[in-house]
Structures are given as structure tokens and as C-alpha cells.
Amino acid sequence: MVKVGIVGGTGYTGVELLRLLALHPEAEVVAITSRAESGRRVDDLFPNLRGHYELAFTEPDVQQLAACDLVFFATPHNVAMNLVPQLLAAGARVVDLSADYRIRDAALWSRWYGEPHASPELLAEAVYGLPEVNREKIAGARLVACPGCYPTSVQLGLIPLLARGLVDPDRLIASSASGVSGAGRQAKIDNLLSEASDSFKAYGVSGHRHLPEIEQGLSDVAGQSVQVTFVPHLLPIIRGIHSTLYAQLHGGDTEDLQALYQAWYANEPFVDVLPAGVFPQTRTVKGANRCQIAIAVPQQRDTVVVMTTIDNLVKGASGQALQNMNIMLGLPETMGLQQVGLLP
Secondary structure, X not given: OEEEEEEOOOOHHHHHHHHHHHOOOOEEEEEEEOOXXXXXXXXXXXXXXXXXXXXXXXOOOHHHHHOOOEEEEOOOOOOHXXXXXXXHHOOOOEEEOOOOOOOOOHHHHHHHHOOOOOOHHHOOOOEEOOHHHHHHHHHOOOEEEOXXXXXXXXXXXXXXXXXXXXXXXXXXXXXXXXXXXHHOOOOOHHHOHHHHOOOOEEOOOOOOXXXXXXXXXXXXXXXXXXXXXXXXXXXXXXOOEEEEEEEEEOXXXXXXXXXXXXXXXXXXXXXXXXXXXXXXXXXXXXXXXOEEEEEEOHHHOOEEEEEEXXXXXXXXXXXXXXXXXXXXXXXXXXXXOOOOOOOX
């Protein structure tokens, strides 16, 4: 049984980790931290976990966390980068769900997050935790940076096209929409039911923090610089991301794109390429660690459209983090992650 610690267990990604780990046959959560809720029982704050945990929240303690086989950070940005160096020095392995180690360039990170990076020496070591790209590196990593929700949905949709050089890397468009849980559990007026319900809006149009992560990952796959116009939107739902991606095909004959995607992801347990003419919906991936993908070339012109859906809290966050844990600890990758999407 592997021993797991969670730093920052009171947000949506933290409770989602607890939900998934509660039924993981080889993992036991032995420490969960929260300065604000220290001393309070986990199942008091989250009654859905009654009968699964006897734990109480504690103050972060490096010695206690370092005794774990793996530690998750389910914290806002700028928390992990201050504590992770101490844990690594003490021999712990870490999966960070925040943005602290996703971007390799410290100056670029600082530009988007508005402060100096506290442990830039670890940025080159951190492995970007998209298993469909970096599975072998993840297996041997001490520190894994779990991808963001939007970047997961965008990258999985565009990777086959860029890897095969089939589209213009400078003319990529990602129009993505997320449920309100993507903004976190903290109180915000924009996330109130009366504000978000019966409405649909764009935000972060001039620049969103996930953009450099998206461009970095896609540039790695393409082997050259990639430029993406990324526009996120807020959906009046709780969970789910739908990304509609547009790319310009190079002239001349192109491959059978449906066959390309089916072959590319044929052995990926958490990517489902839908049959031609079937398009993904957020509700069919709700609660599941799964990305569904559809591809089309409308009117047989030179623009290819790729549609992806994920649950932003599962494949977009905690489920993918658990997938990384399984790989790092030599467990079956699908262990504890075979939940079927919820309907209705």
C-alpha cells in the first residue's frame, strides 16, 4: 500500500483527489494539510467522504509529508514552489497540480504570474505530466507538473496534426469553454449562481495564463514554435470543458484524419476518438478520467476542426494527477481511474 499526502485539500481538486483515492486499491491517504481548517475532520468539511476517511486536516509538516511515497499539491500557484524543494531534498516525490512548474522559462512564468519564481532551479527537472506525451519521463520523475485543464483539452486535440506536420503552426485557434468549478472553490461574485446561470461569456481574451503552457507543449510536439489564439469562455455548468480547435491544413493531399486520430490514440486508455460524424459532449465525460475527441473538415475546405471534451476536475486535474502517480510508482496506469461518465 503506497502512502499519499495531499497539501491543500480543501479546494475542488483536493476533494476530487480524496474521492478518487478513497477507492484506489493500492493507495492510502495518510496526511492532508490545510492551515485554515487544521484540526477539522475531512468528512466534516466534505460529508460525501463519510466512511472513507478518519483523517483531520493538519498544518503542513515537511517531515510528515516526506514520509509519504508521493505528495500531491492541490494548491493555488506560488505555494508549491516554496515547499517542494524541501520535500525533494527530504526524498519525497511530488505531483504538483498548480501552475508552479508547468512553464520551463522562469522569466515567462513570472511575466504571467506577476512574481519571481521561488525555485527556478527545479523548472528544468520538472516533467510535464501529460502521459500521452511524456509517459517514460514521468515514470522516473521526482517532480511532475500536472497539466492545466484547458491545456489538456487543447493539446490532446492538436497533437496528432502538429506531430505529422499537417497544419500551419502559426494559425491555430482554440475556443474553449469551462464550467464554473474551473475557477476554484473560493468566493467570487462572477461564480454565483445568479451571475453565471443562463449566460455564456468569454474572458481572458487579451491573454490567459494557460496560453504559454499550451504553446510550450504544442511547440515541443511540433519541433518548432507554435502560436495559438486562445479564447476561454465560462459555461453555466459545474463541471466540464469543451474545446473547439481550428487549424489550417497545408495544401495538397492530406491523410485520412479520422484514421490518423484513431491510430494515434489507439493504445491510450483515457483518450476516446469518436466515430466520424459523432461529436463529444461534456456530460458524457463527467466524473471520468477521459478525453473524447472528434475531427471534421467542414465543406472539405482547408480548415480542420477538432472538438474535445474533458471533466476539468478529473482528466483536467485530479484524475490526471492520479494517472501520473500510478505511472511514477509502477502501478497499473488505469488503477483507480476506471469510473464511467455520469448520465444524466
